[in-house]
Amino acid sequence: MVRDQRELEQELDGLLAAYRGACEAPEASANFMPQLWARIDARQSSSWFLKRWTEGFVAAAAAACLMVFLLQVVPEDVHSAVYHSTYLEALAQEKTPENSILLDVAAVAYPDQYSADSATK
Amino acid sequence: MLVDFEVVRKAQAGDAGAFSEVVTTYRRRIMGTVARMIGRPEDVEDVAQEVFLRLYYSMDQLRSPEVFEPWLYRLTVNASLDYLRKRRRRGESRMADLSEQQVMMADAAAGTRWSEDQAQKAKTRETVDALLSEVSESDRVLLTLKEVEGLSLKELQSIYDVNESALKVRLFRARQRVLKAFARSKDEQTGQPGKARAAGRSSENA
Numbered sequence: 001m002v003r004d005q006r007e008l009e010q011e012l013d014g015l016l017a018a019y020r021g022a023c024e025a026p027e028a029s030a031n032f033m034p035q036l037w038a039r040i041d042a043r044q045s046s047s048w049f050l051k052r053w054t055e056g057f058v059a060a061a062a063a064a065c066l067m068v069f070l071l072q073v074v075p076e077d078v079h080s081a082v083y084h085s086t087y088l089e090a091l092a093q094e095k096t097p098e099n100s101i102l103l104d105v106a107a108v109a110y111p112d113q114y115s116a117d118s119a120t121k
Numbered sequence: 122m123l124v125d126f127e128v129v130r131k132a133q134a135g136d137a138g139a140f141s142e143v144v145t146t147y148r149r150r151i152m153g154t155v156a157r158m159i160g161r162p163e164d165v166e167d168v169a170q171e172v173f174l175r176l177y178y179s180m181d182q183l184r185s186p187e188v189f190e191p192w193l194y195r196l197t198v199n200a201s202l203d204y205l206r207k208r209r210r211r212g213e214s215r216m217a218d219l220s221e222q223q224v225m226m227a228d229a230a231a232g233t234r235w236s237e238d239q240a241q242k243a244k245t246r247e248t249v250d251a252l253l254s255e256v257s258e259s260d261r262v263l264l265t266l267k268e269v270e271g272l273s274l275k276e277l278q279s280i281y282d283v284n285e286s287a288l289k290v291r292l293f294r295a296r297q298r299v300l301k302a303f304a305r306s307k308d309e310q311t312g313q314p315g316k317a318r319a320a321g322r323s324s325e326n327a
Contacts (some may be wrong), residue, residue, distance in 0.1 A: 022241075036144065
């Protein structure tokens with residue numbers, strides 16, 4: 001049995017050695033190098049486009065981040081009525097004909113807060 | 122080493138002439154290795170070009186020209202494995218998957234006139250391809266590098282970047298599977314079921 005096994009292993013080794021001889025390296029065609037350089041160039045141009053696109057995307061993202069950061073950091077106009085009053089109070093400061101109509105309505109709804117006197121202030 | 126370290130260094134620096142020299146020097150060897158690993162002559166050139174394409178784009182990652190050859194082998198192994206996986210996904214059949222009669226018919230259709238020697242070589246290729254199809258693609262490549270290409274364990278270690286004992290275990294298991302398939306095919310040929318298979322089994326238990 002052991003001899004059989006050894007014979008089998010030897011036969012397999014012989015077969016694998018014969019396989020090396022049977023699989024000779026094929027000759028490269030005359031186009032091997034030109035085709036290789038064409039593939040290198042093709043990948044180079046596609047990677048160049050991808051690189052440019054990525055650079056543009058990164059620049060746009062950086063600009064957007066900067067803008068958001070500036071909006072967060074720049075101090076708000078602390079004296080503006082927009083940030084410290086209610087809508088109607090802010091409206092009261094604007095003296096336009098439309099506003100006075102709205103304030104009249106507000107005065108009817110909330111007579112204590114929006115009387116005719118406060119509207120004229 | 123088939124080329125001087127200086128040529129590799131120049132190629133690393135972007136010298137197109139030096140890179141062409143590297144390709145020309147190693148082309149035949151790489152094509153032979155690829156041919157034995159993928160078992161499909163018509164795709165050898167394509168896979169070899171892929172190897173050199175990867176080489177071109179990863180030259181800057183090479184630490185030193187001294188490790189150039191194992192590194193080129195690693196690229197060859199990876200490109201061959203990628204090809205084998207892609208082919209499996211596509212569900213393509215190899216010549217080895219066809220019956221002998223179908224192969225002969227395909228050859229006749231191609232108008233090829235085979236000498237006795239060529240026919241014997243084709244038979245050997247067919248037999249070994251069928252045996253190697255019993256193991257996974259990665260084991261096929263590993264076995265081919267060890268048993269057919271004749272690479273040492275040390276060389277394989279530098280290609281695969283794993284320790285020797287892990288490699289030995291993988292090689293042993295793959296070889297046992299191939300040996301078992303070989304025993305089976307011999308049984309079928311001789312018409313004596315069990316004789317060679319028993320030998321294959323005993324080697325497995327050894």
